[in-house]
Every structure is written in structure tokens, then in C-alpha cells.
Amino acid sequence: EVQLVESGGGLVQAGRSLRLSCTTSGFAFGDYAMTWVRQAPGKGLEWIGFIRSKPYGGTPEYDPSVKGRFTISGDDSKNVAYLQMNGLKTEDTAMYYCARGSYASGSYYLDYWGRGTLVTVSS
Amino acid sequence: DIQMTQSPSSLSASVGDRVTITCRASQDISNYLAWFQQKPGKAPKSLIYAASSLQNGVPSKFSGSGSGTDFTLTISSLQPEDFAIYFCQQYNSYPFTFGPGTKVDIK
Numbered sequence: 001e002v003q004l005v006e007s008g009g010g011l012v013q014a015g016r017s018l019r020l021s022c023t024t025s026g027f028a029f030g031d032y033a034m035t036w037v038r039q040a041p042g043k044g045l046e047w048i049g050f051i052r053s054k055p056y057g058g059t060p061e062y063d064p065s066v067k068g069r070f071t072i073s074g075d076d077s078k079n080v081a082y083l084q085m086n087g088l089k090t091e092d093t094a095m096y097y098c099a100r101g102s103y104a105s106g107s108y109y110l111d112y113w114g115r116g117t118l119v120t121v122s123s
Numbered sequence: 124d125i126q127m128t129q130s131p132s133s134l135s136a137s138v139g140d141r142v143t144i145t146c147r148a149s150q151d152i153s154n155y156l157a158w159f160q161q162k163p164g165k166a167p168k169s170l171i172y173a174a175s176s177l178q179n180g181v182p183s184k185f186s187g188s189g190s191g192t193d194f195t196l197t198i199s200s201l202q203p204e205d206f207a208i209y210f211c212q213q214y215n216s217y218p219f220t221f222g223p224g225t226k227v228d229i230k
Contacts, residue, residue, distance in 0.1 A: 037167075037221075045159070045167065045210055045221040063218040064124075097166055107214045109157050109172035111179075116166055 002026040002112045004098050009117030014090055020117055022081040022098030030054045033101030033108045034074055034081035038094040039116075046094070048072075050101055050108065051081065088121045095119075125149050125213050127222035135230040140201045144225045146194045146211035154190045155215035161224075162207045170209075171196065201227070 035050035049062035101108035126149035
């Protein structure tokens with residue numbers, strides 16, 4: 001059974017850093033892309049970025065709103081994806097989800113999601 | 124960036140109704156379009172990818188169609204468990220972007 005479990009969220013002051021983890025099981029981690037999506041309270045879904053699977057270079061892509069502050073990485077030995085968030089702002093307050101990306105026809109579509117971890121940034 | 128719009132933003136429907144939600148992209152995205160369902164307090168669930176392919180385990184009452192800029196999600200016979208918010212997402216070009224969502228509630 002495919003499972004993704006996010007952790008590392010919490011209350012943090014603006015300007016500080018936080019690292020979220022997405023611990024996975026039930027599939028070959030290195031064969032899939034890992035994506036981070038966030039949802040501010042009462043709002044819609046926002047794509048943060050993803051890291052390609054190793055066969056396709058293992059490189060990341062980011063939304064411009066977080067590029068330079070957020071870094072996505074993965075540890076194939078632990079089957080874990082990470083979201084390093086630096087210089088946090090109050091507008092980064094959201095539920096953060098990781099999702100698995102499956103490759104097809106030149107791109108990645110999301111298939112499985114974790115339950116999310118809540119990040120609250122205080123001023 | 125590619126902008127995604129959805130219509131309607133919300134709708135009220137009865138159990139057994141056929142429901143159609145529209146998603147429009149600001150430029151051609153071929154068939155790189157996915158649909159998700161989200162219930163209150165829960166994570167999104169993937170329903171459809173490549174505009175019309177059902178994810179594993181998704182019932183056949185859900186169907187998707189379209190290509191280019193215009194897409195639809197149809198629920199053939201609405202059931203109580205289908206009341207939720209539905210989002211579309213384009214994954215044709217970075218940054219991948221979501222639509223604002225369509226809330227389906229009980230009439």
C-alpha cells in the first residue's frame with residue numbers, strides 16, 4: 001500500500017526556518033517524483049514544486065513565489081522527501097501536503113497524497 | 124504562468140443528479156490536466172489524469188474530457204459521498220497551477 005506521511009510542521013516565527021519531511025512506503029521511491037503542495041486556511045491548492053525522479057535527473061522545479069527560499073530534496077536510502085523552508089513569512093502559513101508524481105508522456109501527474117502537516121508562521 | 128479557471132465556483136445539486144464542472148486554461152495545455160476531490164478537513168484525492176484517465180480505484184461515475192484549453196469533469200449520478208470541492212490542475216508547463224476549485228453541495 002502506498003503511503004506518504006508528512007511531519008515537521010508547527011509554529012514558527014517569521015524569518016526562521018523549518019524542514020518538512022515526507023516519509024514514504026509501499027513503492028520504489030527513486031522511480032517517482034515528489035511534489036509539495038500547500039493550502040492556506042480556507043483557500044485553494046498551491047503548487048510549491050517538485051523533484052524529478054532519479055531516472056529523469058533528480059532535479060527540482062519551483063513556483064516563483066518560493067524559489068530561492070524553499071528547497072526540495074530526497075533521500076533514496078530513507079525513502080523520504082524534504083521541503084526546507086527558509087526566511088518564512090506569515091503568508092507561508094498553510095497545510096503542506098506531499099504527493100507522489102508519476103511520469104507519463106513527458107510530465108508528471110499526481111496520484112497519491114499524504115494527509116498534510118500544518119505550518120503556522122507568526123509575526 | 125498558465126492561469127486555470129473553473130466554473131461554476133459552486134453549485135447545489137441533488138443526489139442522483141448529473142453534474143458537470145468546467146476548467147479552462149489560459150493557453151494550450153494539450154491533455155496535461157488532472158482533477159482532484161477534497162472533502163472538508165481531508166487531503167486532496169486524485170481522480171483523473173491526462174484529462175480523461177481514471178486513477179486506480181476511482182469509480183466510473185467520474186469522467187473527464189477535453190484537450191487544449193477546455194476541459195470538463197462529469198459525475199454521472201451524484202451520491203452523498205461526492206459532495207466536496209473539485210480542483211483541476213495543469214501539468215503541461217512550470218509552474219504547475221491549480222484552478223480555484225468548484226464546491227459541490229447539497230441542494
